[in-house]
Amino acid sequence: MFKSLKAIFVTQVVIAVSVVLGISSYIDYQSTKQELSSALVATVDNATNRMKLSLPKAIWDFDLEAAKLSISAELKAPDIKGVRVLDNQGEAILFLRLGPLSEDGEKRPPVDIGADQQAYYEAMPKEESELSFTEYGETNKVGTVQVFYNTDRLEAALADTLYRNIIELLVLDAVMIVFLILALTATVVKPLNDLTERVRELASGDGDLSKLIPEPKYKEFAKITEHINQFTASLREIVNEVTQASINLAEVAAQSGQMARTNAERLEQQKQSLSTVAAAATEMNQSIATVADTANDAATHAQGATDLVNQVYHTIESSASEIINMRSEMENVNAEMHKLLEEGEKISDVVNVINDISEQTNLLALNAAIEAARAGAAIEAARAG
Structure with a gap:
């Protein structure tokens, strides 16, 4: 009370x-x-x-x-x-x-x-x-x-x-x-009830924001009425801005939904592409395994070729020493040189052939080593992937 x-x-x-x-x-x-x-x-x-x-x-x-x-x-x-x-x-x-x-x-x-x-x-x-x-x-x-x-x-x-x-x-x-009760009810309580009802309508969301409170009879209520009307106007502007923002947000949401659907389709396509890539990667792994085996075989053969080349090289060195020794003998037997000229030319051809064979053997060995290195790097990369 x-x-x-x-x-x-x-x-x-x-x-x-x-x-x-x-x-x-x-x-x-x-x-x-x-x-x-x-x-x-x-x-x-x-x-x-x-x-x-x-x-x-x-x-x-x-x-x-x-x-x-x-x-x-x-x-x-x-x-x-x-x-x-x-x-x-x-x-x-x-x-x-x-x-x-x-x-x-x-x-x-x-x-x-x-x-x-x-x-x-x-x-x-x-x-x-x-x-x-x-x-x-x-x-x-x-x-x-x-x-x-x-x-x-x-x-x-x-x-x-x-x-x-x-x-x-x-x-x-x-x-x-x-x-006093009658006077207060007529002069104070009723205007306050009107203001209270207006504020209640605003608080409940059912109020008409375009409707203003009329000017009161008594000046004591003028300020509060004016401030409530100002608050209503500000609230009306805010509601309009929020409404416009909601409309814009709805448009943006629609655009976002369309983009989401497009992205979903793209993701589905990428999923299919990834499936293809995965299959290709599987085949590549198998090819890499095959290449690795081939590289191992090539490396083995290259090692054998290298050993053979080394043997030929030693043989050529021995032959060169013998040729040098034969040169001194050939000087002594200059007379016999002419007889042996044809044989010497044949020997020279043989030497050239041997040199060519040696160079080709070295190139083959070098290429085999390079291929083996590449194959090893590819194997390491495949294992790391």
Whole structure:
């Protein structure tokens, strides 16, 4: 309940007004009390002053009946409950109060207050005054008059005033609460509810962003209305931008989908190509294995050719030495050279042939070594792959 602005405001105003009315009621109560107290004191004073004038002669003359008549007239005041007259020695001459109604119901003659009732009257507030009688220019004290009164009427009047003030306070509070609730509902709560409903529509996504809140009647709501309208306009721009971006994104998504389908087709083609390449690679591996075997055989044959060439080379070296030796012999037998010329030419041809064979053998060995190296490198590459 106390989280409601209306309830808090009404409570605060009611408390403030109640305090003001309470202070006003207290002042009125004190004023009434003062007035009633003053009236009571004035009544008692007037009664005392009248008896100061009427009682001294009756007391001086010992005319108690006249004194009773004078006292009876004063006892008719509702606040005066008893009157006691004392002599100069302090002894009670009269102690009277109003008695019950007479048989005709018109008079209440005074009656004496008994000893058993005196304590009750002694507890009441009283006013005391001396009684003096002047005769032949001489003032004589004849006694004292005591007027007993109570404050029952005063307290009843004050209680009535207090009750009336409380009733007025409650009625004013009730009227004020109803008025404030109606006024707040019309001037504050309704505009706030309109703003709240507008914000709720925006928050729920059902609000029309093109619709603005009309200008409020009260300037206190102008700023918040203006800011909400500005927020709505900004939100409308954002929604438009998001909508356009969504459209663009949909187009891009469609293009991306087409590209994805194209890429899928290409991947399928690449898959088929890879299958072909894998088959070719398998065949290549088999060819490489065959080449490797062939290279090994070539290397073996090349090694045999190299050994043969080395043997021929040694043979040629031996033949060259013999030819050198034969040269010296040929010089000695120059005569026989001509005979052997044909044979020498034949030998020269043989040597040339042998040299050619040797060079070709070396080339074959070199080519075989190169092919073996290439085959080995290809084998290593194939194994590494």
